[in-house]
Amino acid sequence: MNVGHAAPTDQEMARAAGVLKVISDTYSAKMVGQERLRTSLLISLIADGHILLESVPGLAKTTAASTLAATVQAQFKRIQCTPDLLPSDITGNQIYDNSSGSFRTVLGPVHANFVLLDEINRSSAKTQSAMLEAMQEHQTTIGGEIYPLPEPFLVIATQNPIEQEGTYELPEAQMDRFLLKEIVEYPSPNEELEVLNRIDSGVLGRGSEGHVASVVSLDDVKMLQDIASRIYVDAAVRNYIVSLVYVTRNPAPYIGEEKARYLKYGASPRASIAFLQAARAYALLSGRSYVVPEDVRSLRHVVLRHRVLLTFEAQAENIRSEEIIDAIFAAVPTP
Incomplete structure (x- = not known):
């Protein structure tokens, strides 16, 4: 449902996979x-x-x-x-x-x-x-x-x-x-x-960062961004994202009063946008031209942990935001 944008072709996906493999291999050689x-x-x-x-x-x-x-x-x-x-x-x-x-x-x-x-x-x-x-x-x-x-x-x-x-x-x-x-x-x-x-x-050490070979151009990065923006996201996945973010704002009916009291504020619409953008990028990293619900689920902590704000009571009881996020994802049916 990417109105006005052509879906990535097999050739584009293959080229993206090649660029991402080169970046990942070079990164792993250093890190x-x-x-x-x-x-x-x-x-x-x-x-x-x-x-x-x-x-x-x-x-x-x-x-x-x-x-x-x-x-x-x-x-x-x-x-x-x-x-x-x-x-x-x-x-x-x-x-x-x-x-x-x-x-x-x-x-x-x-x-x-x-x-x-x-x-x-x-x-x-x-x-x-x-x-x-x-x-x-x-x-x-x-x-x-x-x-x-x-x-x-x-x-x-x-x-x-x-x-x-x-x-x-x-x-x-x-x-x-x-x-x-x-x-x-x-x-x-x-x-x-x-x-x-x-x-x-000698692979690691002072000044060794500068010895990494430049293997990908900025144009390649822009190409990855363009392809990712055209990754297909089904209406069911979009509704899933919106439902999850909605529950962060209205948690009690879904995760119960006991856990809901730890939530001070839910996520803003930026969370839904972040899920959409990040899920497309994650799908591209996975070699797919479409987003699946598991992509959204895999990103739940990195997208929501700084957007779901906990109460002082939660901090005092050592409740982590990841626990509340997991409870929200467990409460919302996966399409």
């Missing part, structure tokens, strides 16, 4: 484990969205972002967020040029294809707002002039859940602008051993 992180990054890239990563330090989030950027021949910028970071430090500023007697515009690091916002919750609310506006509008305004951001444009923001001193928690409305939120977990013992072996072999 150890973290398959879920790779999938979420690729979904965000293909769906033209942004991703929020949460984990303790040292789990290769920066390496993952820079490796993916190098693989697809994209411009990569890393911004270390601190409380004294100004909006102009991200978007850009006008600087007076003595030689010409006029102001010239210097674009900030957000003007790149891949932007890593390290510890976004350490930047002030004003700076967060400026960055999230750029994410939403795909442009910045400097000295009254509008400067479009490059395409494709992917923001990978990270936050550390264990250190709260000197941090500014992202408001719910701003969290909603991230297509996905992924929790990056510790590697298994075998994966950690492989990390040590790769360091000894």
